[in-house]
Amino acid sequence: MPSALIHKLHVALERRLPERRLFLRSDTETRFIRLRSGTQLAAIVGVVGLGSWTLVATSILLMGSLSAGDLRDQVKRDQYLYEARLNKLSAERDQRLEEAARAHRRFTTALQEISDMQTALLESENRRRELETGTEVIQSTLRNTIQERDEARRATTEVLATLEERQVAEPDTARLEDVETTVSFLSEALRDTAQERDHMEAYASDADVFIDELMLEAKLREQRNDKIFSKLEEAVTVSIEPMNKMFAASGLSVDSVLKQVRSGYSGQGGPLTPLQFNLDNETPDADGLRANNILKKLDEMNIYRIAAQKAPFDVPVKGAFRFTSGFGPRWGRMHNGTDFAASYGTPIYSTADGVVIHAGWLSGYGRLVKIQHEFGIETRYAHMAKIRVTKGQRVSRGDRIGDMGNSGRSTGTHLHYEVRVQGTPVNPMKYIKAARDVF
Numbered sequence: 001m002p003s004a005l006i007h008k009l010h011v012a013l014e015r016r017l018p019e020r021r022l023f024l025r026s027d028t029e030t031r032f033i034r035l036r037s038g039t040q041l042a043a044i045v046g047v048v049g050l051g052s053w054t055l056v057a058t059s060i061l062l063m064g065s066l067s068a069g070d071l072r073d074q075v076k077r078d079q080y081l082y083e084a085r086l087n088k089l090s091a092e093r094d095q096r097l098e099e100a101a102r103a104h105r106r107f108t109t110a111l112q113e114i115s116d117m118q119t120a121l122l123e124s125e126n127r128r129r130e131l132e133t134g135t136e137v138i139q140s141t142l143r144n145t146i147q148e149r150d151e152a153r154r155a156t157t158e159v160l161a162t163l164e165e166r167q168v169a170e171p172d173t174a175r176l177e178d179v180e181t182t183v184s185f186l187s188e189a190l191r192d193t194a195q196e197r198d199h200m201e202a203y204a205s206d207a208d209v210f211i212d213e214l215m216l217e218a219k220l221r222e223q224r225n226d227k228i229f230s231k232l233e234e235a236v237t238v239s240i241e242p243m244n245k246m247f248a249a250s251g252l253s254v255d256s257v258l259k260q261v262r263s264g265y266s267g268q269g270g271p272l273t274p275l276q277f278n279l280d281n282e283t284p285d286a287d288g289l290r291a292n293n294i295l296k297k298l299d300e301m302n303i304y305r306i307a308a309q310k311a312p313f314d315v316p317v318k319g320a321f322r323f324t325s326g327f328g329p330r331w332g333r334m335h336n337g338t339d340f341a342a343s344y345g346t347p348i349y350s351t352a353d354g355v356v357i358h359a360g361w362l363s364g365y366g367r368l369v370k371i372q373h374e375f376g377i378e379t380r381y382a383h384m385a386k387i388r389v390t391k392g393q394r395v396s397r398g399d400r401i402g403d404m405g406n407s408g409r410s411t412g413t414h415l416h417y418e419v420r421v422q423g424t425p426v427n428p429m430k431y432i433k434a435a436r437d438v439f
Helices: 002-016 037-169 173-250 254-262 286-310 428-434
Strands: 020-025 030-035 322-325 328-330 333-335 338-341 347-349 354-362 366-372 377-387 400-404 415-421 424-426
Touching: 002 037, 037 173, 037 322, 173 286, 173 428, 254 286, 354 377, 366 400, 415 428
Parallel strands: none
Antiparallel strands: 020 030, 322 338, 328 333, 338 415, 347 400, 354 366, 366 377, 377 400, 377 415, 415 424
């Protein structure tokens, strides 16, 4: 049966593809090549297979080219979006810096006004005490004068009575002259006393009017102070709230950070001294308490400012760049930082104050800089082309520490940026985004 089937197939193949001969003629002889049916079938199958393979390969290459074009377009769109976002963040940062500068100027002006008001209040208090002392002296003198007047009147009455008795009993011209002289002296003294009393009463009346004017002026100053204090309290509250949110969003313990900074200012200013609005170490008045509360909040804002300089609330690349890889798993491995791509040699800056603890080559990191900051925070800057700091060097936020490159285990020019808290890697974008509304 198989032989018969093969024979039928062979007959059908010879009918479709009969045997052909290909003649090759030269000058001396003629040769031919016999093309059997099987040979022709194999040639046809080969040509068809080659054409199919060529068509499939061309389609794959064309699809790959289209996909690559779409990928390039997507990368360009992402780059445009990243640059637009970066420009927006830069504009917002500049706006916040300008607002902070304006707020600082307002605070300085307000503190100067508070100092002027304190001086004016102290001067008013001194004048009031001087007037009270003068009034007491006048009142005491007036009382003594009235008492002396009354005593003089009683003495005059007694002298007149004695004179009348003596005139009736025994008239004596010499004694009468003495009495008249005494009466004349006493009358003159009474007139002087009455004039002095009237003068003292007028002076006391003027003093009362002046004291009333001082009280009115003090009341107006108190109302003005209340308005100034209200504006200062509102401005301080509005300024502190974004700083508080920034630290909370970064995951740091606000209380712990502020306590650590407050324990030592590291030469960056000191706590603000409370104002004294009383003279005799008495209990502070309402204005003194409000002013001291404002100073306390200003001191707290200064603590926030110092803490913000010591934590990495900044971007390590200032020029045009794009994010190429974020924090998290990547290709089956953990990516412990954020990648910033830009041109070769782009400056790289420290994101906070700190001390360089490593500046050199390290395994897959290539040229690497490690900076130790406060609060147990460490930042890493990897794959540099050039390192511009040395180990042990103290740097500040914004100091240039190196140039972007492609050293170590890297597939292209970029910066690998890490933030570690107590040795544990955290997402750097938490700090960058937390500072978006402040810097």
